[in-house]
Amino acid sequence: MILPYLAMALLTLVTAYSAVASFRQPRDGSASTWLFPNGTRRSTQLTVGICTLALVLGGAVWLTIDARHSIRRSSRFLIPEGYVGWVRVEFQVKDAPPLPVEGGEYLFKFPSSGFIRTSSPEEYGWAKDHYFYYSEKATRILPETGWGGGGLIWGKINGEESGSQGTRKYEEFFVGTEQQFGEQKRGEQNVGPGAPATPAK
Amino acid sequence: MIPFFLYLAAGAVTGFQVYALLVLAVLGCPVNPLEFVSLAGSLCLIVAAYLSLFKPHAAARLAWLASLAIWCFYGPAIARTIRWF
Numbered sequence: 001m002i003l004p005y006l007a008m009a010l011l012t013l014v015t016a017y018s019a020v021a022s023f024r025q026p027r028d029g030s031a032s033t034w035l036f037p038n039g040t041r042r043s044t045q046l047t048v049g050i051c052t053l054a055l056v057l058g059g060a061v062w063l064t065i066d067a068r069h070s071i072r073r074s075s076r077f078l079i080p081e082g083y084v085g086w087v088r089v090e091f092q093v094k095d096a097p098p099l100p101v102e103g104g105e106y107l108f109k110f111p112s113s114g115f116i117r118t119s120s121p122e123e124y125g126w127a128k129d130h131y132f133y134y135s136e137k138a139t140r141i142l143p144e145t146g147w148g149g150g151g152l153i154w155g156k157i158n159g160e161e162s163g164s165q166g167t168r169k170y171e172e173f174f175v176g177t178e179q180q181f182g183e184q185k186r187g188e189q190n191v192g193p194g195a196p197a198t199p200a201k
Numbered sequence: 202m203i204p205f206f207l208y209l210a211a212g213a214v215t216g217f218q219v220y221a222l223l224v225l226a227v228l229g230c231p232v233n234p235l236e237f238v239s240l241a242g243s244l245c246l247i248v249a250a251y252l253s254l255f256k257p258h259a260a261a262r263l264a265w266l267a268s269l270a271i272w273c274f275y276g277p278a279i280a281r282t283i284r285w286f
Contacts, residue, residue, distance in 0.1 A: 021261035
């Protein structure tokens with residue numbers, strides 16, 4: 001979570017510094033200062049160039065290897081038709097059933113409470129998950145989009161909490177329109193697991 | 202060496218963050234074209250870092266333009282986040 005703040009701080013600093021450095025008028029023969037140096041020695045340039053190249057190549061290799069090792073099995077979430085609110089899955093719960101696998105995907109079929117417990121461990125990594133409303137008659141896709149895209153899945157959280165039964169991992173997300181998600185964040189609507197199911201559209 | 206480290210750190214951190222957002226496109230997340238502008242700005246900052254060892258004044262100009270390109274993405278993103286909270 002520190003990365004965005006660090007990025008903004010560094011960006012502000014660079015913008016201010018580069019504006020001052022590029023628009024100040026350097027006098028002929030003015031001495032190099034620590035803040036506004038005139039250049040560096042050839043040996044320093046070479047060393048820094050080689051180190052930078054090694055760093056960039058190392059970073060690219062690390063990102064490639066990391067991307068290959070961070071793939072998980074996809075999940076299919078089945079949510080009762082008309083449910084609006086938070087749904088929650090708790091992992092590694094003793095005596096709870098393991099997650100069924102259907103068509104190569106983990107199947108999460110939520111009851112009307114929007115709450116599932118499973119003995120299966122939580123998996124991390126990249127995968128394309130699918131979300132559906134289900135009823136006795138049919139299933140329909142719940143789109144997952146960015147802001148303003150008309151999606152119905154929001155605020156996915158993967159967390160860990162400690163209790164009397166030890167540490168428990170969980171996953172939560174909100175089912176509903178973007179407006180409903182915003183309203184519940186501001187406490188204007190009573191939604192959540194166990195809340196009355198209302199049509200999402 | 203101060204401009205070198207400053208430009209390099211800013212280019213790497215902003216570039217990594219935007220790259221991580223772009224990777225989500227693989228999963229079907231929509232891509233904002235400003236993310237590409239920002240990523241290009243981050244790469245220019247890294248170039249400016251190395252250029253600062255030879256031509257500090259030219260590097261500063263490049264870094265300033267690059268930072269403006271990065272703000273194209275960060276500015277609206279910050280404004281949206283503030284409105285959200």
